Amino acid sequence: MITGKFPSLRLRRSRKNDWSRRLIEENSLSPNDFILPIFLIEGKNKKQSIKSMPGVYRYTINKLDLVIDRAIKNKIPMVALFPYTENKKKNSLGTEALNENNLVCQALRYIKNRYKNQIGLMCDVALDPYTLHGHDGILKSNYVLNDETIEVLINQSLLQAEMGCDVLAPSDMMDGRIGRIRTSLDKNGYKLTQILSYAIKYASSFYGPFRDAVGSKRLLKGNKKNYQMDFRNSNEALREVALDIKEGADMVMVKPGLPYLDIISLVKENFKIPVMAYQVSGEYSLLANAINKGIIDNGAVVESLIAFKRAGANAIVSYYADRLDKILK
Numbered sequence: 001m002i003t004g005k006f007p008s009l010r011l012r013r014s015r016k017n018d019w020s021r022r023l024i025e026e027n028s029l030s031p032n033d034f035i036l037p038i039f040l041i042e043g044k045n046k047k048q049s050i051k052s053m054p055g056v057y058r059y060t061i062n063k064l065d066l067v068i069d070r071a072i073k074n075k076i077p078m079v080a081l082f083p084y085t086e087n088k089k090k091n092s093l094g095t096e097a098l099n100e101n102n103l104v105c106q107a108l109r110y111i112k113n114r115y116k117n118q119i120g121l122m123c124d125v126a127l128d129p130y131t132l133h134g135h136d137g138i139l140k141s142n143y144v145l146n147d148e149t150i151e152v153l154i155n156q157s158l159l160q161a162e163m164g165c166d167v168l169a170p171s172d173m174m175d176g177r178i179g180r181i182r183t184s185l186d187k188n189g190y191k192l193t194q195i196l197s198y199a200i201k202y203a204s205s206f207y208g209p210f211r212d213a214v215g216s217k218r219l220l221k222g223n224k225k226n227y228q229m230d231f232r233n234s235n236e237a238l239r240e241v242a243l244d245i246k247e248g249a250d251m252v253m254v255k256p257g258l259p260y261l262d263i264i265s266l267v268k269e270n271f272k273i274p275v276m277a278y279q280v281s282g283e284y285s286l287l288a289n290a291i292n293k294g295i296i297d298n299g300a301v302v303e304s305l306i307a308f309k310r311a312g313a314n315a316i317v318s319y320y321a322d323r324l325d326k327i328l329k
């Protein structure tokens, strides 16, 4: 790299005025960069706040228009659906995941029917909203079984694809599930249903508020370290992505977001595939609560989101995505 020398070179010259700063900006945010997570709740006419996530709500199906209309108007490409499941519908195997009238399936049918392809629909493939122990798979002696769990995930994927899901997002971290899900989708006529693999999902304390939002927090026994990744590792992250690409993933997710910018950039450098970053619930809560208390100003939101773009993310799953019009202003 060649560079000039002070005093003929003064980098502050181009920083003096706003027009000039805008002229040389390397990164920016557009609505196309966002995926909006939506929490669903049983019942009618509810828009229910979530204590640990100020500004985020759970919606009943008949209130979904509130949030979907706005997402489409703001040109957000895709929403991700997450159900709050009542305890009485949970069991140790998470069989509610395969109920074609579960909340996610109802929401998929409703949104697809009403909005067609105006917006993409993404769903988690994992059992944690449906299990009484809060784990993403089938539990035996406190260990999440891999191959047995995959069999259920395949059926969950096929069901969600049938109900209108455009992008299946396995977030369970079982080994080998992308390949098995891809093969089953293809065999059953869902060749064009995409897979966004949560290839890199770290066992993280930043998921706390999400587990609150979907009602699995108090149920969760132990932690998820025997399937989610160890945050001390980065080479392992590249191995995860390599496997999932071979198995047929269309895109990969890195999660959590901000503490893992190095991983986003490594994946982008090494594989040149679409990389999504998840600004998870804990990151959201830290920002939202600090802003509410006046500890930091809301410029911190844009600053954090731009960091994902700088690192190389193609899009960001963010609980702020429904307020972008305000944030980008």
Ligand code: PBG
Binding pocket: 124, 126, 128, 136, 171, 172, 206, 207, 208, 209, 210, 211, 224, 279, 280, 281, 282
């Ligand atoms: C579960 C799932 C989690 C998140 C998305 N899908 C939590 C977990 O693995 O326990 C976290 C998202 C967030 O914290 O915003 N499969």
